[in-house]
Amino acid sequence: MSNQLNNNMIKNSDISALAANFREYIARNKTEEERDQLIEDLTSRNQDLSQFAYITSHNLRAPLSNLIGLIDILNYDLLDEYNKKIVDMFRDSADKLNETIYDLTQMLSLKSNKDIKIENISVSRIFKKVCNSFTKQIHTMGIYLHTDFQCEMIPFNKSYLESILMNLMSNSVKYCSENRPLRIETTTRLDEAGNIILTFKDNGMGIDLLKHKDRIFGLNERFHNHVNGSGVGLFITKTQITSLGGEISVKSEVDKGSTFTVTIKNIQVV
Structure with missing residues (x-):
């Protein structure tokens, strides 16, 4: 049982x-x-x-x-x-x-773009093309441009580099200071690790990083309400750079200007 x-x-x-x-x-x-x-x-x-x-x-x-x-x-x-x-x-x-x-x-x-073409491109040629799009502003505003391209050829995507420089230039023009002529300095050099460092510096209005540091490269973010803008330029810029394995950072101070530093991997292009 x-x-x-x-x-x-x-x-x-x-x-x-x-x-x-x-x-x-x-x-x-x-x-x-x-x-x-x-x-x-x-x-x-x-x-x-x-x-x-x-x-x-x-x-x-x-x-x-x-x-x-x-x-x-x-x-x-x-x-x-x-x-x-x-x-x-x-x-x-x-x-x-x-x-x-x-x-x-x-x-x-x-x-x-899933397969982005990387090639050796002339940074001075791309920068000149970008400046041609701002010919009117350069003359009417008396913009001073200074370049020092120690690294002339950069392994990058051509349309991306043009877009990055276009967005940075556009921001400098939009957010220039009313107290002084706009000065823009664009340089390239090699760092100790062999990476290419592209620096874009202006003496414009600057950004309060204490308030906005975590939002600088966000989507639809704007930091000067009195100037028209879509707030996506820096978002696109960072996305393009990081998609190719690079990095971008910013240093800025209100009424003194901003400096954007782009790190590009110095890869061999076949």
Whole structure:
């Protein structure tokens, strides 16, 4: 009798364990199915969002370029003061939209570029190209530019370096001091470890690092509300640099200026 009871207890315990294992298996499979479905939904939404942003940016770029071109060829001197103000507002709005589209395109490029081409590029040539985009500001504002490229050739991505220097230059121009002419110094050199150090320094408004140090390279972060900006330039800059194994840091002091230091691995390019 006791043996039969023991056998029944063993059988019941086996059934209970089997049932528990089966319930756990069902729950685990359900969780995995839900996770897979969530990943599929997020992937699909991300693709739709990227496609929408890509189409929007490209469809807006052509008419926007035409609008900016028409504003530029407009005979501004023939307008009265009222219409000059209207044209100035048109120009400001067009510039803001152009900057937004540029930032959007850069962020899409960061997400889509899985295989980024690295080549030896001339930093002085890229910097000259960037300066050409700011010819008007350089002359009207009397910007002083100083360069010292001890490392002329840099192993980097060409479009990334142009974007990085463009963002840094744009920030220097936007946040220049009203008390002195803008001075920008751009240099390259080798450090003790053989890495390439690119330094971009200005004497502009500067940033209060005690308040904003942890937010400098964040997305949609702005530190001077009286100047128009999207707040994504430094985010894109850091993302581009770190995606290639580099680093960026900043030293800044209010009303004295900012210095951005970019460390680039001095790799051999085949």
